Amino acid sequence: MGESWDAVVVGAGPNGLVAALTLARAGWRVVVYEANQHPGGGTRTEELTLPGFAHDVCSAIHPLGLASPALRDLGLESAGVTWIQPDAPLAHTLRPERAVMLERSVSATAAGLGVDGKAWTRLFGSAVAAGFSLTDSILAPLARPVAHPISLARFARNAVRSAESISRTSFCSEEGPALLAGLSAHSVLPLSAAATAGVGMLLGTLGHSVGWPMAQGGSQAIADALVTLLIQAGGELRCAQRVTSLQQLPPARAVLCDVTPVQLIAMAGDQMPARYRRSLQKFRYGPGVFKLDWALDGPVPWQDPQVARAATVHIGGTLDEVRESELAATQGRISERPFLLAAQQSLFDPSRAPAGKHTLWAYCHVPHGSEIDMTSRIEAQIERFAPGFRDLILERHSMGPAAMQAHNANYIGGDITGGVTDLRQFVARPVASVHPWATPMKGVYLCSSSTPPGGGVHGMCGSAAAHSVLRHAAKGQLAG
Numbered sequence: 001m002g003e004s005w006d007a008v009v010v011g012a013g014p015n016g017l018v019a020a021l022t023l024a025r026a027g028w029r030v031v032v033y034e035a036n037q038h039p040g041g042g043t044r045t046e047e048l049t050l051p052g053f054a055h056d057v058c059s060a061i062h063p064l065g066l067a068s069p070a071l072r073d074l075g076l077e078s079a080g081v082t083w084i085q086p087d088a089p090l091a092h093t094l095r096p097e098r099a100v101m102l103e104r105s106v107s108a109t110a111a112g113l114g115v116d117g118k119a120w121t122r123l124f125g126s127a128v129a130a131g132f133s134l135t136d137s138i139l140a141p142l143a144r145p146v147a148h149p150i151s152l153a154r155f156a157r158n159a160v161r162s163a164e165s166i167s168r169t170s171f172c173s174e175e176g177p178a179l180l181a182g183l184s185a186h187s188v189l190p191l192s193a194a195a196t197a198g199v200g201m202l203l204g205t206l207g208h209s210v211g212w213p214m215a216q217g218g219s220q221a222i223a224d225a226l227v228t229l230l231i232q233a234g235g236e237l238r239c240a241q242r243v244t245s246l247q248q249l250p251p252a253r254a255v256l257c258d259v260t261p262v263q264l265i266a267m268a269g270d271q272m273p274a275r276y277r278r279s280l281q282k283f284r285y286g287p288g289v290f291k292l293d294w295a296l297d298g299p300v301p302w303q304d305p306q307v308a309r310a311a312t313v314h315i316g317g318t319l320d321e322v323r324e325s326e327l328a329a330t331q332g333r334i335s336e337r338p339f340l341l342a343a344q345q346s347l348f349d350p351s352r353a354p355a356g357k358h359t360l361w362a363y364c365h366v367p368h369g370s371e372i373d374m375t376s377r378i379e380a381q382i383e384r385f386a387p388g389f390r391d392l393i394l395e396r397h398s399m400g401p402a403a404m405q406a407h408n409a410n411y412i413g414g415d416i417t418g419g420v421t422d423l424r425q426f427v428a429r430p431v432a433s434v435h436p437w438a439t440p441m442k443g444v445y446l447c448s449s450s451t452p453p454g455g456g457v458h459g460m461c462g463s464a465a466a467h468s469v470l471r472h473a474a475k476g477q478l479a480g
């Protein structure tokens with residue numbers, strides 16, 4: 001690595017690539033070092049099962065990508081990304097014969113929720129009407145001035161509550177609570193935790209405002225587009241280069257690390273001031289995931305045919321069932337009926353499977369580092385809502401927490417969000433600071449989902465880190 005650069009980025013996940021691209025477009029000479037053979041981190045697509053079946057290894061569905069202020073203006077579409085919008089953003093299997101649907105419009109969703117429809121409109125109507133000005137403020141904490149303070153304050157009043165508490169006070173049947181519970185379970189927190197309603201409300205609002213799209217051909221298309229744009233801007237990417245120490249990097253004005261705190265501590269060694277190391281050591285990681293991908297002989301035979309209108313399916317039953325499954329994962333237990341986050345991409349994107357065949361992607365939350373094989377429990381849960389599913393399986397591929405971490409070193413113990421995102425670690429991510437992307441080490445920055453606003457394919461962490469670098473460089477005060 002014997003040359004010199006303006007910036008070195010460690011890790012070619014969406015945040016690392018957005019950080020690199022932002023700096024390259026500002027005229028900086030940038031190189032990205034990626035440990036894996038291929039770039040993309042959480043946006044990879046591979047033939048995990050059989051030839052001709054394209055599976056999203058990690059992320060699959062991209063409401064955050066479409067809404068993100070960082071990705072919106074980059075021109076991903078000009079570099080090959082085609083967004084596919086399914087008929088409905090989301091189906092939640094409540095009972096075998098009854099799914100509740102998150103539709104594109106608030107009114108259509110409300111109509112499908114029966115007596116809970118009015119409460120849904122009250123919760124989501126004004127947030128959806130506020131549009132990007134609201135979601136930009138949520139996705140860009142600390143980085144941008146609040147554009148729509150009244151809508152944000154109204155949203156925050158409910159968002160800081162738990163999904164359980166909002167459900168108990170707002171809804172009167174099983175449908176509204178189940179739909180909100182599934183959305184809120186993306187927080188990977190117990191549904192009684194503060195601000196879990198906020199995660200559900202953000203994802204629901206995005207379903208109504210931008211949809212829950214997927215990238216044609218797979219999430220890899222997003223990574224490939226970012227790499228194309230980076231190279232067009234003069235940047236370089238070097239794969240199969242695992243960085244074990246910051247000392248091995250070539251000289252640069254700034255180093256931006258798309259890694260989590262525990263990896264930064266290892267890479268920095270003695271270079272990291274003891275006080276900052278102690279703060280980073282307090283950063284908490286959360287539950288892991290157990291994921292399955294299937295090659296199928298046909299579409300999933302959902303008992304309620306409505307489910308086939310959505311690419312994303314929350315397989316979980318009532319609020320109480322979802323709550324129990326999520327609680328188990330945080331308490332070190334296994335749920336016998338795990339709440340599943342599933343995606344059936346091939347129904348809407350024929351490029352994912354040979355003609356007449358299909359793919360299915362699903363995972364559940366499990367205790368941090370769990371070694372328990374969830375395959376039979378996951379398949380039983382799908383069979384409950386889609387009798388005959390098992391008969392369609394041509395091949396399956398499984399990844400528990402250890403396999404996840406082997407695939408991507410950022411998934412510590414299988415945690416896919418870069419660390420617990422409870423209210424405390426949303427604000428102090430990874431440490432309490434108005435410049436959480438900067439470190440006390442000269443020119444060294446963090447740019448991964450362990451910084452605000454956290455997990456998801458939105459590139460906001462990378463964008464904010466790169467803008468910090470540019471601001472600090474303009475003042476002659478790079479980190480440290």
Ligand SMILES: Cc1cc2nc3c(=O)[nH]c(=O)nc-3n(C[C@H](O)[C@H](O)[C@H](O)COP(=O)(O)OP(=O)(O)OC[C@H]3O[C@@H](n4cnc5c(N)ncnc54)[C@H](O)[C@@H]3O)c2cc1C
Binds near residue numbers: 059061062263416
């Ligand atoms: C199963 C699963 C499902 C998901 N579903 C969704 C979804 O549907 N929608 C969504 O928005 N998000 C989803 N996510 C989350 C999303 O993928 C992540 O939040 C996102 O990828 C984080 O981006 P990042 O750039 O911070 O880190 P990552 O994407 O994790 O990238 C980090 C990169 O750094 C590299 N790296 C690490 N250490 C080193 C080193 N020492 N040297 C060099 N390179 C290194 C890694 O190899 C990796 O390429 C999912 C994740 C998983 C695992």
